[in-house]
Amino acid sequence: MKNILLPTDFSENAWNAARYALELFKNESCTFFVLNTYTPHIAHSRFMATNVASGMLEDAARSQSEEGLANFISRIHIQYKNPKHKFTAISSFSMLVDEVREVVDDYEIDLVIAGTKGASGLEEVFMGSNAVRIIKAVKKCPVLAVPQNFKFQTPDEIAFATDFNRFYTESELKPLLDMALTFNAVIRIVHVQHTISALTELQKFNLSMLRKYLKEVEHYIHTVSELNSISKTLEVFSDELDIHLLAMLHYQHSYMENITRELVVKRVAFHTQIPLLVIPELGMSGSSKNKKEHGAFISE
Known part of the structure; x- marks a missing residue:
């Protein structure tokens, strides 16, 4: 449950x-x-x-x-x-x-x-x-x-925005993988580059590991040129490929952090028209079963 x-x-x-x-x-x-x-x-x-x-x-x-x-x-x-x-x-x-x-x-x-x-x-x-x-x-x-105005669509086209600069843990990718398996979705891994260039050895390794994690689902790699900003690029990409869900990891120097910073600096809005799944660094996190009092009352 x-x-x-x-x-x-x-x-x-x-x-x-x-x-x-x-x-x-x-x-x-x-x-x-x-x-x-x-x-x-x-x-x-x-x-x-x-x-x-x-x-x-x-x-x-x-x-x-x-x-x-x-x-x-x-x-x-x-x-x-x-x-x-x-x-x-x-x-x-x-x-x-x-x-x-x-x-x-x-x-x-x-x-x-x-x-x-x-x-x-x-x-x-x-x-x-x-x-x-x-x-x-x-x-x-x-x-x-x-x-606020998004009407539900089955997320059978999911974009995962990443730059391959960081190793992915299984726990971090699990929410993305679960969503794809549940809805038989295609995952489109989108890599935004300011100037199109070959991946570094580190990026190649991280990409290969990512593809191993996603071996159970249909997925594709998209390398795209940046259009003014990462946020604008992802908006256009999502619109052109009819993406129903955009996913990103949130960690230091991630796309998510960069977008938040560029929106403040450039005073622009991220007009995402689709749901955004933000996954934090989950590698070492644990959870507790301790239940505190919050004024909760059950309604079934």
């Missing part, structure tokens, strides 16, 4: 990500952890003791969060009657990214699926600030970012 984390602020953007998740795993047994965090604004009044005001505001925020989660899960039950799926609601007085990180640890989460809002000014040049913070913070499982 897979454990999937769905952070939500009850927006249509978050609902779209949940719908994608339910379609993606409709044939698999899953527990979906639906998370909402709240941090009520504490207003100080000379007519009310601070601790009383704080308590009242926190109680109101908690009730609103729990009611929102109940309605969110009820909406799922009405539209998606799947006996393979169970739901756990988590309401937490916490900052979103901090709580996501804790829930990933405590509930052995296999995948975080978050909605992305797209660019809305220079401060949100990459998919919305919350999605980026989650991607940067989560180190123990992949994060799947779903664009």
Whole structure:
């Protein structure tokens, strides 16, 4: 059984990500952890003791969060009657990214699926600030970012963007391989080069190991010239080959790190129209079965 984390602020953007998740795993047994965090604004009044005001505001925020989660899960039950799926609601007085990180640890989460809002000014040049913070913070499982207007398509064409400069571990490639095997997908390994040149010996070795890991699935190598930026190149590549899912590893000097940096420096937006699977360095990571109290309540 897979454990999937769905952070939500009850927006249509978050609902779209949940719908994608339910379609993606409709044939698999899953527990979906639906998370909402709240941090009520504490207003100080000379007519009310601070601790009383704080308590009242926190109680109101908690009730609103729990009611929102109940309605969110009820909406799922009405539209998606799947006996393979169970739901756990988590309401937490916490900052979103901090709580996501804790829930990933405590509930052995296999995948975080978050909605992305797209660019809305220079401060949100990459998919919305919350999605980026989650991607940067989560180190123990992949994060799947779903664009706000993306309608579910079976991911039978998957692009894996990499430069072959780093050795891949089996645990890091497993999410990609599992996705390809589940949907009988073709993996298109895309290597973006500023200037087309031969691979180094290290790159050749890493590529050969990558192909061994992917021997069970149909895959192809695509070497493409950079178009202004890595992000723009991947957008064009994905559009031209009708890619349904873009995957990248996230580590120091990776494409993912470079894209995040170039978007800030060049003030451009990564207008990805397809889901983005970001896989952190998983080689040495472990997980814990320790379950903490997060204000969770079960809804099945």
